[in-house]
Amino acid sequence: MSTTTTPTPKGPLGQPLVRREDRRFITGQGRYTDDIVLPGMTHAAIVRSPHAHARILSIDTTAARQAPGVIAIFTGQDVAADKVGGLPCGWLVKNKDGSNMVEPPHPILVADRARHVGDQVALVVAETRAQARAALSLIAVEYEPLPAVASLAAARAAGAAQVWDQAPGNVCYDWHLGDPTATEQALKAAHQIVEIDVYHNRLIPNAIEPRSAIGQYESGTDSYTLYTSSQNPHLIRLLLGAFVLGLPEHRLRVVAPDVGGGFGSKIFHYAEEALVVWAARKVGRPIKWTAERSESFMSDAHGRDVHMRARLGVDKDGRFLGLHVQSQANLGAYLSTFASSVPTYLSATLMAGCYTTPAIYVEVKSIFTHTVPVDAYRGAGRPEAAYLLERLVDKAANALGMDRLEIRRKNFITQFPYKTPVALEYDSGDYHATLDMALAAVDYAGFPARREASQARGKLRGIGFSTYVEACGIAPSAVAGALGARAGLYESATVRMHPTGSVTVFTGTHSHGQGHETTFAQLVAEQLGVPVDSVEVVHGDTARIPFGMGTYGSRSLAVGGSAIVKATDKIIAKGKKIAAHLLEAAEADIEFKNGAFTVVGTNRQKTIGEVAFTAYVPHNYPIDKVEPGLEESAFYDPKNFTFPAGCHAIEVEIDPETGVVTLENVVAADDVGTIINPLIVDGQMHGGLAQGIGQALFEEAQYDESGQLLTGSYLNYGMPRAADFPFFKVGNHVTACTHNPLGAKGVGEVGAIGVPPAVINAVLDALAPLGVRDISMPATPEKIWRAIQDAKAKAQH
Amino acid sequence: MRDFNFHRPASVAEAVGLLRKHSGGKFLAGGQSLLPVLKLDMADPSDLISLSGIAELRGIRVEGNTLIIGAGMRHAEVAQSPEVQRTIPGLARLADHIGDAQVRNRGTLGGSLAHADPAADYPAAIVALNGTVQTDRRTIAADDFFTGLFETALRPDEVITAVRFPVPTRCAYAKFGSHASKYALVGVMVAKTADGVRVAVTGAGPYAFRAAALETALGQSFSVAAIEALGENLGVRADDLNNTAEASGAYRKHLIAVLAKRAVAACL
Numbered sequence A: 001m002s003t004t005t006t007p008t009p010k011g012p013l014g015q016p017l018v019r020r021e022d023r024r025f026i027t028g029q030g031r032y033t034d035d036i037v038l039p040g041m042t043h044a045a046i047v048r049s050p051h052a053h054a055r056i057l058s059i060d061t062t063a064a065r066q067a068p069g070v071i072a073i074f075t076g077q078d079v080a081a082d083k084v085g086g087l088p089c090g091w092l093v094k095n096k097d098g099s100n101m102v103e104p105p106h107p108i109l110v111a112d113r114a115r116h117v118g119d120q121v122a123l124v125v126a127e128t129r130a131q132a133r134a135a136l137s138l139i140a141v142e143y144e145p146l147p148a149v150a151s152l153a154a155a156r157a158a159g160a161a162q163v164w165d166q167a168p169g170n171v172c173y174d175w176h177l178g179d180p181t182a183t184e185q186a187l188k189a190a191h192q193i194v195e196i197d198v199y200h201n202r203l204i205p206n207a208i209e210p211r212s213a214i215g216q217y218e219s220g221t222d223s224y225t226l227y228t229s230s231q232n233p234h235l236i237r238l239l240l241g242a243f244v245l246g247l248p249e250h251r252l253r254v255v256a257p258d259v260g261g262g263f264g265s266k267i268f269h270y271a272e273e274a275l276v277v278w279a280a281r282k283v284g285r286p287i288k289w290t291a292e293r294s295e296s297f298m299s300d301a302h303g304r305d306v307h308m309r310a311r312l313g314v315d316k317d318g319r320f321l322g323l324h325v326q327s328q329a330n331l332g333a334y335l336s337t338f339a340s341s342v343p344t345y346l347s348a349t350l351m352a353g354c355y356t357t358p359a360i361y362v363e364v365k366s367i368f369t370h371t372v373p374v375d376a377y378r379g380a381g382r383p384e385a386a387y388l389l390e391r392l393v394d395k396a397a398n399a400l401g402m403d404r405l406e407i408r409r410k411n412f413i414t415q416f417p418y419k420t421p422v423a424l425e426y427d428s429g430d431y432h433a434t435l436d437m438a439l440a441a442v443d444y445a446g447f448p449a450r451r452e453a454s455q456a457r458g459k460l461r462g463i464g465f466s467t468y469v470e471a472c473g474i475a476p477s478a479v480a481g482a483l484g485a486r487a488g489l490y491e492s493a494t495v496r497m498h499p500t501g502s503v504t505v506f507t508g509t510h511s512h513g514q515g516h517e518t519t520f521a522q523l524v525a526e527q528l529g530v531p532v533d534s535v536e537v538v539h540g541d542t543a544r545i546p547f548g549m550g551t552y553g554s555r556s557l558a559v560g561g562s563a564i565v566k567a568t569d570k571i572i573a574k575g576k577k578i579a580a581h582l583l584e585a586a587e588a589d590i591e592f593k594n595g596a597f598t599v600v601g602t603n604r605q606k607t608i609g610e611v612a613f614t615a616y617v618p619h620n621y622p623i624d625k626v627e628p629g630l631e632e633s634a635f636y637d638p639k640n641f642t643f644p645a646g647c648h649a650i651e652v653e654i655d656p657e658t659g660v661v662t663l664e665n666v667v668a669a670d671d672v673g674t675i676i677n678p679l680i681v682d683g684q685m686h687g688g689l690a691q692g693i694g695q696a697l698f699e700e701a702q703y704d705e706s707g708q709l710l711t712g713s714y715l716n717y718g719m720p721r722a723a724d725f726p727f728f729k730v731g732n733h734v735t736a737c738t739h740n741p742l743g744a745k746g747v748g749e750v751g752a753i754g755v756p757p758a759v760i761n762a763v764l765d766a767l768a769p770l771g772v773r774d775i776s777m778p779a780t781p782e783k784i785w786r787a788i789q790d791a792k793a794k795a796q797h
Numbered sequence B: 001m002r003d004f005n006f007h008r009p010a011s012v013a014e015a016v017g018l019l020r021k022h023s024g025g026k027f028l029a030g031g032q033s034l035l036p037v038l039k040l041d042m043a044d045p046s047d048l049i050s051l052s053g054i055a056e057l058r059g060i061r062v063e064g065n066t067l068i069i070g071a072g073m074r075h076a077e078v079a080q081s082p083e084v085q086r087t088i089p090g091l092a093r094l095a096d097h098i099g100d101a102q103v104r105n106r107g108t109l110g111g112s113l114a115h116a117d118p119a120a121d122y123p124a125a126i127v128a129l130n131g132t133v134q135t136d137r138r139t140i141a142a143d144d145f146f147t148g149l150f151e152t153a154l155r156p157d158e159v160i161t162a163v164r165f166p167v168p169t170r171c172a173y174a175k176f177g178s179h180a181s182k183y184a185l186v187g188v189m190v191a192k193t194a195d196g197v198r199v200a201v202t203g204a205g206p207y208a209f210r211a212a213a214l215e216t217a218l219g220q221s222f223s224v225a226a227i228e229a230l231g232e233n234l235g236v237r238a239d240d241l242n243n244t245a246e247a248s249g250a251y252r253k254h255l256i257a258v259l260a261k262r263a264v265a266a267c268l
């Protein structure tokens, strides 16, 4: 499948340029937080609770204080004595009755009680990392283990242990969206009601770079610096400064240098970031902390862990009439930064999918458990919606004896803009087009023959589809604010033209695998008509970039790129004034094209480089009307979300003897809006698909009943590997976003959102002849084998 | 990982001497099992005595009907060895499917046997092939070598120097790897020898064990049908097998039969 349906462009926009940042990454010259060495730097290690739930009776640090190299030890008592604030939650969700969700405290070191395995109990600071770690075992913490609840079911059971006294039944909030009456009526009127029960398995993000943070205090200026492996340095500065330590912005700088992947898990403000900054002042030296891989497993926010039940009412022709969804989401022990928004505003709002279902009602109960906090992870809420719907739609087709593609086509939204019953307005899309594209790429017509060939070899072959839509380009601030967001969600950019015509772009977004340094350079080169190589992109340092919200929710191009366009537009507008003066023409007669200002209808022109030079050397200059210099900033607040959509098609072969699934075909036909760099878009798709397939087939964070993490290392957490996959076929059909200047939608998450239901639908298609009707994620060999055994046993009765 | 002293002896005698001197020490071969243990702070040896520089532990040779592999030979070397491929191709294939390329380029035969991981591959081979472990002071028959979970008949200061594998008529190993770790959830080695059929199972129990019922059945008729005829009667109880989130005892029992059939098919 070709990568895009548009012809190869002439300008920099749309060129598959190799990522410029890769040179430093693949030659070992990236500069990650852990690479940074500051003069006098010390090292921290953290005592973490081995219990899921325990009272802390006492902490004896005497022996550890004597250990070689140990400089200081801090406990929750010290944090409390200094009145250090807790970690705030960034999104207020309200209960059905209008009251606020329960917001328990989230201390950076716990003082009296640990609430999950890995909860941070004490901080050791030592001369070396090895010394800090060696001292951990010398700290004697006396715990009184308490009963724990580690799963949604356990937390909701009668008499369950309470994570927080202020949250009876362990409920954080009980929220809803949509019209219950209309939905109930629609279901009553339905020809048939199709029900489903799904569990979205809990995932561990596993960025290749573990989290790391360095805190530094300079007494001469009474100011702090935090280096951190984060997706959004300004957000961290805001949360850490305003809520945790009580510091004004000008005394706190946050630097997020090269970051080796985040997938959402590095959006959040973590205790370790606050700890190293707070303690750096106490010890008078910089402090570095870098997670061990096993710490990452038990302290990075996890993803998903949502249980959903739904009823879909259909008429006899297969039209969807009404949908009622009830979900329970595991939030873990504390409210991580955006935890509350994920099962609600990022998930329930997508329950229309790409279908015209007129009445929808979604209820969400979010639940505390004695597990690691759960928050946004690649897709954040939208994979859950897509999975529920795409499984349900296949089920509906089965129930009605209809073709699963026909039922989709029958219900596709085709008129845009389209207002869904769950608060969103889709601006553009062409769901038939991406479905057609996927069918061609997967050679659907040839599938029956391939199935027969598999059968002849004793194997089961299946094909599965998912036609998904998602909402990204987060987010219109006023809308988000009305829904409970405690931050604006615009983006910022400063474009600085230098005297010789080179350009530096400062963006509030953050690149940790997305390739912004290349994409944004292409964008600016296109806008200003300068070579891509003369554009530099700066991100990740609050001392250098304007206030911006960072990167998540596939927002960087649609929102951050739009801010850049606004800033370059201002550069061009100012340049016109300068050019008009130099060319002795009226400003209205100047047009800007291909990097030059021209008097319309003549060949008299000044290049943007000449104009920039004049702006900085303003000898012959309209100094009364125009300031010198050529630098512009812009903030862009999106008018709406963007709505990437598409069709993923998966073909599998199953060995019925062992239950092993082999991926035979992985096809993704997506509409991610305008494409700046198709190579990077393909790369984002590949990564997203790998993670989505990981969720469907391999990955699951599992706790035992007592709250011990059973999958705390790569020995038992099933990370996907390159060898698990065939070559992917990815392609795009572009319908432009109608409300941002680029027409961009977003590509960062669509792979992880769209593909899991396609995989499971394919597995179920393969198993259908045996009578298997359901399988949960991850569809491991043993699960499939058991499903086959159970179906066989049933068939014999 | 804690601090330790590092030694690089040139001979087995020197290595044994060093360990006797530093009783809190440990031998280090490829480090593919020991280093993860150290990184997780699950052991805290005062000294690491590297066996990597000892020439006596290297080499692969054939003596009559016996293949002798030095304990220090890496998995990749065993997999690629012309001697192994010629005499016991099933063993070369087994070595070629241990872990990943990095692991195979570091990990050694001696280290694998001494570590006695219940999910390791080589134990199935040495048991099925009726091999003998040669140490610096004695020989230990395969059937006597593994004594428990991560436990062997070795003394703390005893060094495996080589392993002797009698060359079978035919043998093949079938493995069902953990997706996460690549270790065997179950691995079955079937060997047809002049003295009869031996079948060893790894991954399913605390250590590699022989499957008597399979051996008897295959002894009577070396065929896939012979295993099918056994049905559930494999002589193992699902409840006695390893039971983890990734694979229950019942599934492992089922895999023993499936893999035994595949190994037999590969021998035919």
Ligand SMILES: Cc1cc2nc3c(=O)[nH]c(=O)nc-3n(C[C@H](O)[C@H](O)[C@H](O)COP(=O)(O)OP(=O)(O)OC[C@H]3O[C@@H](n4cnc5c(N)ncnc54)[C@H](O)[C@@H]3O)c2cc1C
Pocket: B026, B027, B028, B029, B030, B031, B032, B033, B034, B035, B036, B051, B071, B072, B097, B098, B099, B100, B103, B106, B107, B108, B109, B110, B111, B112, B113, B114, B115, B117, B119, B120, B121, B122, B154, B158, B159, B160, B161, B181, B182, B183, B184
């Ligand atoms: C990611 C990963 C995947 C793996 N997958 C597999 C797999 O699929 N199958 C499999 O079988 N294994 C697997 N392994 C383990 C691997 O095969 C190891 O190489 C092997 O288990 C140990 O060998 P080593 O040479 O690395 O020993 P080391 O780790 O150096 O030592 C292990 C133990 O043996 C002792 N020892 C070492 N040599 C001797 C000797 N000559 N005499 C006495 N004692 C000795 C050491 O003191 C130590 O206690 C995997 C390992 C990793 C890291």
